[in-house]
Amino acid sequence: MQAHSSLPTIGVLGGMGPAATADFFAKLVAATPARCDQDHLPVLLHSVPQIPDRASCFLHGGPSPAPMLSHIARGLERGGASMIVMPCNTAHLWHDAVVQAVQVPVLHIVDPVLCALRRDGITCAGLLGTTATVQAGLYRQRDPAGGIHWLEPEAHSQVQVAAGIAAVKAGDLAQARPLLLAAARALVARGAQALVYACTEVPLVLDPADAGVPTFDATQLLAEAAVQQALQS
Amino acid sequence: MQAHSSLPTIGVLGGMGPAATADFFAKLVAATPARCDQDHLPVLLHSVPQIPDRASCFLHGGPSPAPMLSHIARGLERGGASMIVMPCNTAHLWHDAVVQAVQVPVLHIVDPVLCALRRDGITCAGLLGTTATVQAGLYRQRDPAGGIHWLEPEAHSQVQVAAGIAAVKAGDLAQARPLLLAAARALVARGAQALVYACTEVPLVLDPADAGVPTFDATQLLAEAAVQQALQS
Numbered sequence: 001m002q003a004h005s006s007l008p009t010i011g012v013l014g015g016m017g018p019a020a021t022a023d024f025f026a027k028l029v030a031a032t033p034a035r036c037d038q039d040h041l042p043v044l045l046h047s048v049p050q051i052p053d054r055a056s057c058f059l060h061g062g063p064s065p066a067p068m069l070s071h072i073a074r075g076l077e078r079g080g081a082s083m084i085v086m087p088c089n090t091a092h093l094w095h096d097a098v099v100q101a102v103q104v105p106v107l108h109i110v111d112p113v114l115c116a117l118r119r120d121g122i123t124c125a126g127l128l129g130t131t132a133t134v135q136a137g138l139y140r141q142r143d144p145a146g147g148i149h150w151l152e153p154e155a156h157s158q159v160q161v162a163a164g165i166a167a168v169k170a171g172d173l174a175q176a177r178p179l180l181l182a183a184a185r186a187l188v189a190r191g192a193q194a195l196v197y198a199c200t201e202v203p204l205v206l207d208p209a210d211a212g213v214p215t216f217d218a219t220q221l222l223a224e225a226a227v228q229q230a231l232q233s
Numbered sequence: 234m235q236a237h238s239s240l241p242t243i244g245v246l247g248g249m250g251p252a253a254t255a256d257f258f259a260k261l262v263a264a265t266p267a268r269c270d271q272d273h274l275p276v277l278l279h280s281v282p283q284i285p286d287r288a289s290c291f292l293h294g295g296p297s298p299a300p301m302l303s304h305i306a307r308g309l310e311r312g313g314a315s316m317i318v319m320p321c322n323t324a325h326l327w328h329d330a331v332v333q334a335v336q337v338p339v340l341h342i343v344d345p346v347l348c349a350l351r352r353d354g355i356t357c358a359g360l361l362g363t364t365a366t367v368q369a370g371l372y373r374q375r376d377p378a379g380g381i382h383w384l385e386p387e388a389h390s391q392v393q394v395a396a397g398i399a400a401v402k403a404g405d406l407a408q409a410r411p412l413l414l415a416a417a418r419a420l421v422a423r424g425a426q427a428l429v430y431a432c433t434e435v436p437l438v439l440d441p442a443d444a445g446v447p448t449f450d451a452t453q454l455l456a457e458a459a460v461q462q463a464l465q466s
Contacts (some may be wrong), residue, residue, distance in 0.1 A: 026255040039282070
């Protein structure tokens with residue numbers, strides 16, 4: 001699985017969950033300027049849904065996903081990936097471990113979201129992510145200058161978000177949507193200027209127009225960042 | 234990239250085109266019975282859009298895709314794939330070469346379509362595929378008993394199909410849809426009991442309800458066959 005063209009291969013460390021990985025791949029293809037198959041970027045994607053649950057590890061001390069994430073990342077690198085992306089926000093709590101496992105760059109999903117929020121002058125962003133992503137301050141800690149106020153769901157609302165994400169992972173989008181929509185609206189009612197879809201399951205059930213404020217889909221922004229980096233290299 | 238669970242890894246030889254590969258992956262995930270991430274099947278997917286154009290090779294004697302298909306298949310096998318699928322009908326003109334390149338089974342996209350047509354008692358099926366797929370008789374030759382009459386588009390209609398497929402590959406779905414729809418309706422008008430979406434670009438723009446007759450989406454049926462085989466093994 002060496003390079004088959006002068007274009008770099010994007011390595012996708014996926015499966016967290018698999019439907020979100022499929023959504024990311026579709027967004028990557030759509031974000032690539034191309035007139036025919038051959039203009040598109042090579043992608044090596046390994047979807048391993050058996051990676052230990054990220055939220056369980058952070059919240060309840062379950063098995064760490066770090067060893068398996070590192071192992072899969074090394075496999076992608078051996079397979080020819082010139083960069084690695086992980087279309088899962090919570091997995092970025094172990095981003096450092098993956099970075100240390102490989103020589104190639106590992107994009108951070110929060111970075112393109114920060115860029116987009118700053119570009120659009122957002123100073124108060126509501127976060128729709130897993131309880132682990134929110135409690136760990138994944139977005140806040142990546143924004144040390146503190147230019148953005150990160151509005152987190154209230155406790156009962158975060159329970160809805162977590163239940164909605166679990167429902168998406170179980171394939172029950174109809175159950176997931178009202179839960180996530182209620183949490184989204186609560187954040188807007190509390191003053192969020194914009195919403196960050198900070199879990200890759202969220203855009204599978206919420207549309208950009210759902211909340212009545214600008215939305216920033218981390219999956220979409222990571223896909224655009226990967227394409228941009230690949231075409232620049 | 235060894236196995237991470239007792240579940241077999243599905244190897245996807247993709248990129249022909251990339252959007253069709255993304256569609257296949259999404260259908261594979263949706264076809265998997267699962268209550269959480271960990272119930273899903275591992276997938277190793279290599280999308281290499283630089284594989285030489287299949288139709289150009291068959292119709293105009295361009296470079297053969299066989300060496301690169303074989304090379305990618307071997308990489309998937311080395312990476313831990315227990316079976317290989319190619320979500321591209323035309324690529325199956327070189328199915329034998331891929332079979333010979335690896336030890337693991339390489340599913341044939343036509344087989345689950347034949348099964349489904351026979352199950353539903355279809356005896357006259359209209360083919361919407363690339364000019365190479367149609368001219369080579371890919372479906373007819375896989376059905377040596379001849380139980381199904383394969384209705385092919387008339388010459389001017391096949392030109393529309395080819396142009397529609399090229400438009401999908403260029404990302405212009407709005408241009409593609411009327412071309413493919415016209416060809417679909419012409420097949421139905423000529424007596425097709427059912428339509429086979431025999432090119433993985435076709436279901437990206439035509440819905441099952443579009444033709445007014447039952448449709449058989451080779452992408453969907455290949456995804457279901459792969460899941461079934463993986464869960465049985």
